[in-house]
Structures are given as C-alpha cells and as structure tokens.
Amino acid sequence: MTIQTTPTQAFAGQRPGTSGLRKKVSVFLQPNYLENFVQSLFDVLNASAPDGLGLHGQTLVLGGDGRYHNRVAVQTILKLAAANGVRRVLLGQGGILSTPAVSAVIRAREAFGGIVLSASHNPGGPDGDFGIKYNASNGGPATETLTEAVYARTQTVTQINISDAPDLAIDTLGVQQIETMQVEVIDPVADYAALMRELFDFDLLRGMFARGFTMRVDAMNAVGGPYAKEILEGELGAPVGTVVNATPLPDFGGLHPDPNPVNAENLISHMARSDAPDFGAAMDGDADRNMVVGRNFVVTPSDSLALMTAHAKLIPGYKAGLLGVARSMPTSAAVDRVARALGLPCFETPTGWKFFGNLLDAGRVTLCGEESYGTGSSHVREKDGLWAILFWLNLQGATGRSVESLVHEHWRTYGRNYYTRHDYEGVAVDAANGLMADLRAALPGLLGRIFGSRCVVLADDFAYNDPVDASVSKAQGVRLIFDDGARVIFRLSGTGTEGATLRLYLESYEADPARQDIPVQSALADLAALADQVAGIARRTGMSGPSVAT
Ligand code: G1P
Ligand code: ZN
Numbered sequence: 001m002t003i004q005t006t007p008t009q010a011f012a013g014q015r016p017g018t019s020g021l022r023k024k025v026s027v028f029l030q031p032n033y034l035e036n037f038v039q040s041l042f043d044v045l046n047a048s049a050p051d052g053l054g055l056h057g058q059t060l061v062l063g064g065d066g067r068y069h070n071r072v073a074v075q076t077i078l079k080l081a082a083a084n085g086v087r088r089v090l091l092g093q094g095g096i097l098s099t100p101a102v103s104a105v106i107r108a109r110e111a112f113g114g115i116v117l118s119a120s121h122n123p124g125g126p127d128g129d130f131g132i133k134y135n136a137s138n139g140g141p142a143t144e145t146l147t148e149a150v151y152a153r154t155q156t157v158t159q160i161n162i163s164d165a166p167d168l169a170i171d172t173l174g175v176q177q178i179e180t181m182q183v184e185v186i187d188p189v190a191d192y193a194a195l196m197r198e199l200f201d202f203d204l205l206r207g208m209f210a211r212g213f214t215m216r217v218d219a220m221n222a223v224g225g226p227y228a229k230e231i232l233e234g235e236l237g238a239p240v241g242t243v244v245n246a247t248p249l250p251d252f253g254g255l256h257p258d259p260n261p262v263n264a265e266n267l268i269s270h271m272a273r274s275d276a277p278d279f280g281a282a283m284d285g286d287a288d289r290n291m292v293v294g295r296n297f298v299v300t301p302s303d304s305l306a307l308m309t310a311h312a313k314l315i316p317g318y319k320a321g322l323l324g325v326a327r328s329m330p331t332s333a334a335v336d337r338v339a340r341a342l343g344l345p346c347f348e349t350p351t352g353w354k355f356f357g358n359l360l361d362a363g364r365v366t367l368c369g370e371e372s373y374g375t376g377s378s379h380v381r382e383k384d385g386l387w388a389i390l391f392w393l394n395l396q397g398a399t400g401r402s403v404e405s406l407v408h409e410h411w412r413t414y415g416r417n418y419y420t421r422h423d424y425e426g427v428a429v430d431a432a433n434g435l436m437a438d439l440r441a442a443l444p445g446l447l448g449r450i451f452g453s454r455c456v457v458l459a460d461d462f463a464y465n466d467p468v469d470a471s472v473s474k475a476q477g478v479r480l481i482f483d484d485g486a487r488v489i490f491r492l493s494g495t496g497t498e499g500a501t502l503r504l505y506l507e508s509y510e511a512d513p514a515r516q517d518i519p520v521q522s523a524l525a526d527l528a529a530l531a532d533q534v535a536g537i538a539r540r541t542g543m544s545g546p547s548v549a550t
Helices: 033-048 070-082 099-108 144-154 190-199 202-210 224-235 265-271 301-314 334-342 354-361 385-399 403-414 429-446 525-535 537-541
Strands: 003-007 021-024 059-064 088-096 113-117 129-135 159-163 174-178 181-186 215-218 279-283 290-294 297-299 325-328 346-349 367-370 374-377 416-427 454-461 478-482 487-492 500-510
Touching: 033 070, 033 113, 033 129, 033 144, 033 159, 059 070, 059 099, 070 088, 070 113, 070 159, 070 174, 070 181, 088 099, 099 113, 099 129, 099 190, 099 385, 129 144, 190 224, 190 385, 202 385, 215 224, 215 265, 224 385, 265 279, 265 290, 279 385, 290 301, 290 385, 290 403, 297 301, 297 403, 301 325, 301 334, 301 367, 301 374, 301 385, 301 403, 301 416, 325 334, 325 354, 334 346, 334 403, 334 416, 346 354, 354 367, 374 385, 385 403, 416 429, 416 537, 429 454, 429 478, 429 487, 429 500, 429 525, 429 537, 487 525, 500 525, 500 537, 525 537
Parallel strands: 059 088, 059 113, 088 181, 215 279, 325 346, 325 367
Antiparallel strands: 003 159, 021 129, 113 129, 174 181, 279 290, 290 297, 367 374, 416 500, 454 478, 478 487, 487 500
16 A cells, blocks of 8 residues: 555635535535545644644544445545554544544543544435534534634645555454554444443432333434443443434434434424333434433423533532533523522523533533533533433432423523524525625614513624633624513524525523413514514515424
C-alpha cells in the first residue's frame, strides 16, 4: 500500500450547519465529495494545531449511526487519515458509535478529536440524508471558528492524500494497521456504559426490574439500540424485548428516527394502551435525542430539563448539587423557575448544542437542554438520549413515583409552561428569508403593542454574548415576550436539507393548578393566531398550518 496524492476540485456548499455537514446521500456519493471535506478538515487541523505538529502522532475517534453510506465512508476516512499523519484511530466496531459515545470515548481516551458520521434524526437510506461532524478534544462539536476554516478550505482544496490500502475488517475487534497508522476497532458500548455506571444507581435500577418494573424503549432502528439493549437488558436485567427496533438499519427500516410524538407514534399509542408499561422512551438516529413518556403522558423536553434540575440531588452523579443550568433560547422557561428557586445560575444560549460547550468546560453549568428533545450534562459534550432515559428511570426508582405524577406535582409547585413548536417545512427559501427580514424590520413597532390581554415587553432578535470567551452570536431568532411570561419565537432551521424550515415556538405560563390540564394546542391557539397576524405565515408560505406540531 502507498499514499496517493490525487488532484481534486472544490465543491460549492460544504459549509457545516447547526450540527455538521448534512446533505442528501446522492450529494455525498459524488466522486471526491466526502474526500474533499475530510481532506479540508485534516488540512485545517494540521495547520492550526498550536504545537505545529497537527494531527501527527495523534489519536482520532471514528464512528457513526449506521445509516446508509456509513460503512463506505468509514473506509474512505481511514484511508485519508492514514495519509494525513494520524497515528491512531479508535473505530467503533462495524463503524458504529452513537454521538454521545463518540464524546465519551474522546474524553475517556484523551483523544485529539473525533469524527461522527450521522445526519441525526433526518431519514436515512439511499434517498435519505448523510452527515459528518468533527468533535474536538473536549468531546464536543467543533467551534464555529474551526468549521468556518474548514469551509474556507473546501473552497480552495486542490489535492487529496489517500492511501490505496485495501478495506479494513471493521467488524473485527482489535488492532490493524494501515500505512503507519493503527486502527483499533473497539466495543462501541463499553466506555459509554462505564460512564453510566458512575452516574446512576445501577443496583437500584436492577432492583426495580427484578420487582417487575416495565419499560419500553423504542430505538427506532437506529444506533441507540445496541446501547439500550446492552445496558438495560444486559446489565440491569430488564426483560428481553424491553428495547424494540433495536438493530441499527441503513434506512432505519423506513422510520423517521426523531423521537417526538409525531414520528414515534408507535410508542405513543403503545403507552396509551390499558396494559402499557410503567415507562416509555425513544431515541433518535444517533441516540443523542430522547423522548420520555409516561402512561398516556408525554413529557415535553423543556419540562424534562426542569424536573431533572429540581430532582438532581436524588441521582448519585449529581448528589453534590448542580453548578448551574443552561437552555437554548427557544426552550421553555420552565427550568428558569426551578433555577431561581434553587439559587442556581441559569443561562440562555442560541440553538445548537455547541453553545453549551464553553459553559460546561468552564464549570458554569452541569445540566443543559433544548426543546428539540435534547438533554444532557457535563458527563460528555453532546446531548445524550440514553443518559436522559436512565436519569428518569433512576428518578422513578428514587421517588417511587410515576412519570405522570412527578410532572403533575412539578406543575403544582412551579406552575406549568405550556409549550409547543410548529414547523413549517419545505418553505421556499426566499419566502422564509423575506418573512424573517420583515419581522426583524417590524420589531421596533411591536414593542409595547397590546394583543388581547397581553402586552409585548420585549421584541428583539436574540444575540448571545458568550460569558466564557466573549464571542457574540447575532440574529439567533426573533423573540416576542409578553408581560404575562408568554413567548412567541421565530427562527429558521439550520439543519434542514430541503428548502427552508420555519420554526415557530409558542409558550405561555399557567400558575393555577385548575387550568394546568388543557390540551396544549388549545392552550396556545391564541398565540399561534397572534404569530400569524404578526408574521403573515399562512400568506407567505401558502400553508394553512404547520407540517409538524409537537
Ligand atoms: C435542530 C434543533 C436544535 C438541535 C439541532 C441538532 O436545529 O432545533 O435544537 O440542536 O437540530 O440536533 P435547527 O434545525 O432548529 O437549526
Ligand atoms: Zn441526533
């Protein structure tokens, strides 16, 4: 085998979005498309490392969610890594590693960084999406400075260094060699499971299952399956069959692996049966998202974060208390109320997990979460689906209470933040940009305006001043905040691959326990109408309602 240097030409549009470079599989299948991006990444890493050595002598972690093209991409990346100075790659067996597991392995093995192959919750298969993301040595997504540098490099890259070695045996555990680089195929679950053992009371959980506690985890034919099976069924003694759709499939068996009530409808209907298990949960394509479900009861991610914060001291890994909490701006303010009551710092960041990284690294927060079914803690630098599920399991074990009763009690104590997100998908890009531009222009006139019984007390385009590195992120979403705590937020998705997706986030606060059980969409119907009145959503998109409301 030898290292080849082959000429290449730049591709337009290789700018990573909210969470890496995501495109249709057909785009990634173009000759040199993946190679250009990875070569650009390696060029930037080689040029930017402070010691001048770059990747030389370093270890990278590699794995993906098993979607279509995962196995081919793994082989290509190994050959590129071997030709660009990497000393060692830790590869998940079969090319498999969940996103939180990549983060855990980078941290546990003190690797230089890692590459995650995933398009998260986007559908997979030949007609679906593929994605690639780089994580740094803290285990978290690369900074915007780095991803921008990679993007710039993709525009000027002219050659690819790649080994012509034959494919590696990626299903066989152990060490192999490619050029001078070692490839160690590792058990994808082991490091992650060890971390979970440190955080949760596994004896308590084993006791719960031994006494007949029932649970259903829907892994949606995605990468969370092997993790949930090994930990829940293997180590904790949950009955075989507790984890369903547990084998990662290249096309997720046709499922849309996004754990929300719409896409995980099977789990929702199962949990509504009279013989429903005690606890239900689902994860997304790369197992960083989670949905928590009680009997005929779905917990919103915003409430999940608030309850975790309120009860953290009951969980062994957090018994010393929390340093602080953080939520993305569109996530409901339910956690703010708990933080205030407990005297904890509470941060509001732009959408995207990467903004939590600095706060976690600086020891300012322990828990963080997003409305988009993402919750996590300082144990890794990604959100973590199975971690959230184990947290809720441990919480039920420690309190002896069901999911439903825990949430109802929470609302009685803190009040309820009614919350929904309306997605308008496949909107023409110009129409979506026009809507946002006009809204931004209208902001000064909206301040102080009265809508029914509510008055707008804040109308702005959210900007974030990172308290750790003082960087500023502007234009992160238009906010209308009302005098009664209600919020209406507009932003465009940064992860979609077709047209634009307008996200509308609606929230209202209800302190009165007698009014805390209204169906969510009715409770927020007036705010939805207000949003349409202000932004002309129906008129501009030609859609009479959202494509998805969760
Ligand atoms: C979406 C979610 C966001 C999450 C991201 C990656 O981004 O809204 O919370 O961090 O996926 O999972 P968006 O498409 O809204 O930019
Ligand atoms: Zn994901």
